[in-house]
Amino acid sequence: MARFRLMWGLFAFAATFVAFLVLLIMQHQPSARPTAQETSIESLVAAEVAARYAVPREVPTVTRLTDVAALAKTNPSFYAGLLDGDWLVRYPRLLIVYRREEGRIVKIER
Structure with missing residues (x-):
């Protein structure tokens, strides 16, 4: 029984460690999406044009x-x-x- 608990504890520790590494790697990858500021400026320009001209x-x-x-x-x-x-x-x-x-x-x- 003690061996089973030890194996289960090692498995839980390894799974937690792998999840931590995956999250750490995903945090440090550069994003290809535009920033919120870039998106909002483009949306603002589109809205300003739409206010001055009948657009599709x-x-x-x-x-x-x-x-x-x-x-x-x-x-x-x-x-x-x-x-x-x-x-x-x-x-x-x-x-x-x-x-x-x-x-x-x-x-x-x-």
Whole structure:
């Protein structure tokens, strides 16, 4: 009986130790998901655009323009007049460029 208790105690200790290691490893892995702040800024930009223009009910893809000069080389007619920091709000059939600092829509393409 004492041997059974010893084996059971070792098993419980080993299981607890393995669970602790798994939790420790999972805590230190970097997350690929955006932070809550990034998500909320994108949602806020999408809401600001929706308040100024009748947009579809789909969820848009929101990105911030960081290198307009390089993008202008690929499509000069679209990126002309845009600035670094402008927001690109993309729906399946609609593309909106929004300048948040001024609170206005800069360009719309269907």
